[in-house]
Amino acid sequence: MAGSQDMFDAIVMADERFHGEGYREGYEEGSSLGVMEGRQHGSLQGARIGSEIGCYQGFAFAWKCLLHSCTAEKDSRKMKVLESLIGMIQKFPYDDPTYDKLHEDLDKIRGKFKQVRALVSSCW
Numbered sequence: 771m772a773g774s775q776d777m778f779d780a781i782v783m784a785d786e787r788f789h790g791e792g793y794r795e796g797y798e799e800g801s802s803l804g805v806m807e808g809r810q811h812g813s814l815q816g817a818r819i820g821s822e823i824g825c826y827q828g829f830a831f832a833w834k835c836l837l838h839s840c841t842a843e844k845d846s847r848k849m850k851v852l853e854s855l856i857g858m859i860q861k862f863p864y865d866d867p868t869y870d871k872l873h874e875d876l877d878k879i880r881g882k883f884k885q886v887r888a889l890v891s892s893c894w
Contacts, residue, residue, distance in 0.1 A: 812867065816867070819876065820864070822876075823859060823862060823864075823876075823879065826855065826859060826879060826883045827856070827859050829883070829886075829887075830852055830855050830856045830859065830883075830886065831856070833848075833852055833886070833890050834849070834852055834853075834856065837849055837852065837890070847889070848886075848889045848890060851882070851885055851886050851889055852886055852890075854882060855879070855882045855883060855885075855886050858875070858878060858879050858882055859879060862875060862876075862879065863875075
C-alpha cells in the first residue's frame with residue numbers, strides 16, 4: 771500500500787513539478803527576449819534623440835556663422851540666445867542613458883530651438 775501511495779503522489783506531484791519547470795523556462799526565455807527587445811528599443815530611441823540634437827546643433831552653428839558676419843546691435847540678442855542653445859547642446863549628456871533629467875533637458879533644448887528659430891526667421 772505504501773508503494774502505491776508513493777506512485778500516486780508522484781503522479782499528482784508531476785503536474786506541479788511540470789508546471790513549475792514550465793514557468794521557470796518561460797520566465798528565463800521571456801527575460802532574455804525582453805532584454806533584447808529593450809536594447810533594440812533603447813538604441814532606436816537613442817538614435818532619434820541623437821539625430822534631433824544633431825539637427826539643432828547644425829542649425830545653431832550655421833546661424834552662428836551667418837550672424838557673426840553681420841554683428842549689428844540688434845543681432846546681439848540673437849547671438850546670446852544662439853550661444854545659449856549651443857551651450858545647452860554641448861552640456862547634454864550623450865553618454866549617460868541613466869541621466870534622470872534627460873527628457874527635461876531635451877524639452878528645454880527644444881524650447882530654446884523654437885526661440886532661436888523665431889528670432890532668426892525675421893533675418894531673411
